[in-house]
Amino acid sequence: IPKYTGTEIKAELEHRFNLPCAVENDVNAACLGESWLGGARERGSVLCLTIGTGIGGAMLLNDGLINGYSFTACEVGYMQLSKGKFQDVASTKALIKQVASRKNIEENALNGRQIMEWAYNGDADVLIEIEQWIENLVEGVVNLIYIFNPEVIVLGGGLMEEESFFKPRLKKAISAKLISPMFDTADLTFAKLGNEAGMIGALYHFLNQKEAKKDDDFK
Template identity: 45%
Template sequence: MKTYLCIDIGGTTIKSGIFDDDGYIIERFSLVNTDNSDKKRNIVTSLMTIINQAKINYTLSGICISTAGVVDPNTGEVIYAGYTIPNYTNTPLKALVETNFQLPCEVENDVNCACLGEYWKGSLRDVENGICLTVGTGIGGSLLRDGEIEHGIGFTAGEVGYLLIDGQKYQDIASTTYLINTVNHHKQTKLNGKEIFELAKNGDVICVNGIKKMIDNLSIGLINMMYLLNPEVIVLGGGIMAQKECLEPLINDSIAKNIEDHRFFKTKILFAELENDAGMIGALYNFKKRH
């Protein structure tokens, strides 16, 4: 049985585990906290430690990496990372891994990996043209066209968080961060997202209105994507989308209310199925496609 080490690199944490050839997890490793401004705890140092430890008990057929940042999937290099991950731009992950461990490695952007994971095992199964969004601290996006990731000429296709809506970035008015900041500003508290939804379920007006405003903003972006690409499916992921029972009717109602005509609303709005494993599963799928 072939085994693969799949790694999902975020801004401050790294998830990893051993997967088999069919995308099923064999062993899940502990979450690793990183600080890319600290040489002892930075991403590359932590990555090397994870691989060394995995090699003790497994004969690996490959290293499959999903990472935050803009990635050139051909060279496996992080060609751009924002201010949230200092010292990460121009990190040649694929070359570093293959040179140090003599194992094949493939690297892809984390939202693209989530999209590929959902295409292989989740909500995008049997869909050839779709969009995958992750809503969290910001908003990440990925475009699926004819069953392949659309990277664009500079590998930045799908960076929808930077779309401008009324002069503001989409992710600044439609993310979980926006919801938390809005509610806490009005309530003068420090609630997290889960607490906001609990209060909303109990009728808290400020929390209810905060969620509704976030969803209306999110829906404006979804409508614009429908106008431009007319995809079969838009899949919504990220921690907040676990609140499907609450959010699904709000999103569909908001789109129906604001879209030009019902004829434009042929796209299905679905919720991600793979949750926290989507990036690792998609990283494996990307590796398998390239080998």
């Protein structure tokens, strides 16, 4: 989007529509939504990963997002792993690319739903690629566990709707990859709010911003 960077969206919207506005990163909003009404309710330490075209990350600690010094914390997709950037080897897009290459078909003729249909039908080539993809995903998750020691890890995105398929495989792979059982304390859960997580989290963020402003005005 031309000239998007640096645009003061909140100020622009409030000026144009004369309505209060709050702005938040999409994955941060999804994390807030899952923490408020989803798979991480009443948890104090939440790592949220959304797996799709790329990989987005957010970390919530004691009801507060970890934003970093200049609000770029938890951009986990750019994390460098042994085989490349996290999102380049462990996103849904990466899995589609791997399967398409193995089956010698065009990437744009393939999607996650088709891959999972083949997997459930026992397609050996697809299962091999999924196992490699899980290994890549787990390498990133384990590094994040070492850094954040989260109470719960929430996984979201279209592929992660296949919880019954991925959860046992991911739990087993994470436990095997961690250097010691002392690190294997995070509860692995899957997003419960689906595509609504971001909208619900945005509402939560907006309501909290309003309450904070009231407190400041009172003081």
